[in-house]
Amino acid sequence: MQRKSFDGMNCSIARALEQVGEWWSLLIVRECTLGTTRFDDFQRRLGIARNVLTARLNSLVEDGILDKVLVEGSGRRSEYRLTRKGEELYPVLVALLQWGDKWGGHKPPVKLVDHRSGKPVEPVGVRVGSRSLGPRDVRLEPGPGATAKMADALEMRNRAMLGMG
Amino acid sequence: MQRKSFDGMNCSIARALEQVGEWWSLLIVRECTLGTTRFDDFQRRLGIARNVLTARLNSLVEDGILDKVLVEGSGRRSEYRLTRKGEELYPVLVALLQWGDKWGGHKPPVKLVDHRSGKPVEPVGVRVGSRSLGPRDVRLEPGPGATAKMADALEMRNRAMLGMG
Numbered sequence: 001m002q003r004k005s006f007d008g009m010n011c012s013i014a015r016a017l018e019q020v021g022e023w024w025s026l027l028i029v030r031e032c033t034l035g036t037t038r039f040d041d042f043q044r045r046l047g048i049a050r051n052v053l054t055a056r057l058n059s060l061v062e063d064g065i066l067d068k069v070l071v072e073g074s075g076r077r078s079e080y081r082l083t084r085k086g087e088e089l090y091p092v093l094v095a096l097l098q099w100g101d102k103w104g105g106h107k108p109p110v111k112l113v114d115h116r117s118g119k120p121v122e123p124v125g126v127r128v129g130s131r132s133l134g135p136r137d138v139r140l141e142p143g144p145g146a147t148a149k150m151a152d153a154l155e156m157r158n159r160a161m162l163g164m165g
Numbered sequence: 166m167q168r169k170s171f172d173g174m175n176c177s178i179a180r181a182l183e184q185v186g187e188w189w190s191l192l193i194v195r196e197c198t199l200g201t202t203r204f205d206d207f208q209r210r211l212g213i214a215r216n217v218l219t220a221r222l223n224s225l226v227e228d229g230i231l232d233k234v235l236v237e238g239s240g241r242r243s244e245y246r247l248t249r250k251g252e253e254l255y256p257v258l259v260a261l262l263q264w265g266d267k268w269g270g271h272k273p274p275v276k277l278v279d280h281r282s283g284k285p286v287e288p289v290g291v292r293v294g295s296r297s298l299g300p301r302d303v304r305l306e307p308g309p310g311a312t313a314k315m316a317d318a319l320e321m322r323n324r325a326m327l328g329m330g
Contacts, residue, residue, distance in 0.1 A: 012265030012273060013195050013258060019268075020261075023186055030178050033300035035325030064268075082300075085268050090300050091260040093178055094291045096185075099257060100177030103184075103229075103250050107310030108177060110319065114293040115304040115327050126259045127287050128279040135198035135247075135255050139280040145272030154275065160200030162280050 019063045020089065024048060024056045026096070029065065029082065029089050037079040065089070095124040136161055184228045185254065189213060189221045191261070194230065194247065194254050202244040230254070260289040301326055 020026050024046070031042055043053055057080060060066040065086040071077045094112065101108040112121040125132040139158050142151045185191050189211070196207055208218055222245060225231040230251040236242045259277065266273040277286040290297040304323050307316045 011195075012262045012269050012271075012275070014192065014265070015269035015271065016261040016265035017188070017191060021188055021191070023182070026182060026186070027179065030176075033326070034305075034322045087299055088264060088267070090298075091289045091291055092257060092264060095256040095260050095289070096181040097177045099253060100179075100181035101308075102253070104177050104180035106177075106180065108308035109310040109312075109315060110177070111306040111308045112291075113304045113306055114296070114298060115302055115323075116296075117293060119293045121298065121303060122292050124256045124260065124289060124291060126256055126277075126289060128282060128284045131279070131281075133255075133279060133286065134252055137280055138286060139278045140199075141276040141278055143266075143273035143276045145274040147274075150274060157199045158280075161198070 016092075019065065020092075022056065022059075024052065025060060025065075026089070026093065028053075028056055028060060029086060030093055032066070032080065032082045032086065033090065033093065037081060038077070039080075042080075060086070091124055094121065098123055181257075184230065185257075187221065187224075189217065190225060190230075191254070191258065193218075193221055193225060194251060195258055197231070197245065197247045197251065198255065198258065202246060203242070204245075207245070225251070256289055259286065263288055 020029065027046060028042060031045060036042055036045060039053065039057070042048070042057070043050060046053070048056075057066065057068075061068050061080070064083055066080045067083050069079050069081060071079055097110075097112075113119065114121060123132075126138065127133065131137075139162060140154045142154060146154075185194065192211060193207060196210060201207055201210060204218065204222070207213070207222070208215060211218070213221075222231065222233075226233050226245070229248055231245045232248050234244050234246060236244055262275075262277075278284065279286060288297075291303065292298065296302075304327060305319045307319060311319075
């Protein structure tokens, strides 16, 4: 039911949440970035009910975020691997991780380091050149998929948030 | 019930999802970055049931993501505003937006532009200097909150994902 309202929203955030907003989906994607590929390993590591895991994995495969690959010479065993579309969720995961590190009220359990240079990964941010932008620095303009009604709404939003006009 | 399993996970992503993983929470935060402050406006714009909205807003206030402010001279009207903690979810939102733009199967409805320079916002990424990193470029090291058991698991993960050893 809630999905319906998302579908009707002309918003890429809503569309993204349509595919990965469900409770477990991003944690399954996280597991994939940790090298997990097999159903039983997802199940054990996440402590998730098998029927829920099956539903989530199927939906991620259907949305093209995971590939389900039959492992050769293994009988019927299959593995789940991130597609390109799935790998491109990495900034979302790392942004959540850094926010959780900062605001979660616990010491960070993990440090992310560039394997090549050994340097720590920078804070994921909304940037233009060296400037880091918050919602009050960003102007919203109609994109190629905007409706006429949206253009007015964006102008109102810019006036409210940027103190223009 | 599912919350319980998250609590037990020593993971900042899980902790972040604990606070904003619920279906509507990030869309409410999105609304705040669009200048929405009043209950009735959230309700109308999101098309969300009033009891669900009340529960979500209360939980975001409780987690320190929103402030509920009584508007002076307005009788009993209150407004919801992002705290610093809430504003720092902006990279998560923009990363989801850009991913939805690219993979959502629709033309981008909105363009994000730096208000000061007029330049388009760059893709949100996991970076070190000018390099953009994916999960296979990042080594995980134990952080200050790591347990001994985790250190072993991270080494296994690094071996699997980075082809080390």
